[in-house]
Amino acid sequence: MTDDPLWSIFVDACLINNFVLAYFLGICPFLGVSGKLETATRMGGAVVFVMLVSSACAYGIERVLTAIDAPYLRLISFIVVIASAVQLVEMFVRKWSPGLFRALGIFLPLITTNCAILGVALFQTNRGYDLLQSLVFALGAGAGFTLALGLMAGLRERLALAEVPDVVQGTAMTLLLAGILSISFMGFAGLGG
């Protein structure tokens, strides 16, 4: 158990140790869907949602696994639960709000292989957060992911109008931008308690 205050957990996950720019989690969607601001924010919303669900699930599993003394099953059960949580969320959203379902489209199933989700589950267990702390941590991580994705999409939308040399175009340019973003996020390092 840690007794970090909730705001410090949130700020830490969202800004100081931003999941994308400091831990390199969820790079694939970061490079893949950051082309447009609109899709980026939707993707971010879906990720926040799945993160919260799987964070709560992971907390429950960890309690059970500790109780039956089988830590080697942790990884397998986490990934299975995340995959099924994504499926559940998908079915739920389809029934409950077809509009939102259409808007999210292919991004929902793709979230299963987003390492940021599994990362949240693993980090919260390693750090021994309790349920409330875990949820705040997941919320912070999701907000940080959305922030990074949104910033990147904004930059790339501007860049589409600029003249870029041929060699640098594509993934290389995106990575350079990400590096600069990452440097600027280091400025938040002083915020932590």
Add this chain to the structure above:
Amino acid sequence: MTEPSAPTGEDLWRGVWRDNPVFVQALGMCPVLAVSNTALNALAMGLATSFVLCMSNAVVSLLRSFIPRQVRIATYILIIATFVTVVDYLIRAVSLDLHRALGAFISLIVVNCLILGRAEAFASRHPVGPSILDGLGNGLGFSLALFALGAVREIVGSGRLFGVPLFHEGYQGWVVMILPSGGFFTLAAWLLVFNRVRAFRARAVPRAQEVPS
């Protein structure tokens, strides 16, 4: 499963160079950026991933006619997760320091899209021999890329390689290369080199499309 083909060198080399997972296909970027801050970490991560890749390719290929199509992805993930757990405990037994340095990224091999991608695209359609070679080749290519990044970051960032100082005493490392942003910059630089080489080789062919994963 189209024709019973014998394992060939082609299966091996395709992954190492022409379809290099990192530089060409842009798969499995997360661990590439995260644990490439020193050459040693990068190499260890590459080896761990190669092992998981080989084993999961072999098992998926063995079981390919028993796995129903509807649940194949879930089955692959389970197989991969099993081997990742094995590697996790193996590394902890060999070197606790290394385990601490790699941290959660060993567990995160599970969600490395490269491994699932190879299982789905190659191992589920080919016999065991070529599948193992394919895993080995892609693992090698992945390790090579990781090492290329790790070596550059360690040499420029701290003036050492595998912990051995390369320059004179007063060398001031570029701290930025060790920090997370250095990972982005180094990978971008390598991609530039590759783009340049490819553009040089085939002037007429349009620039290779980026493959989002």
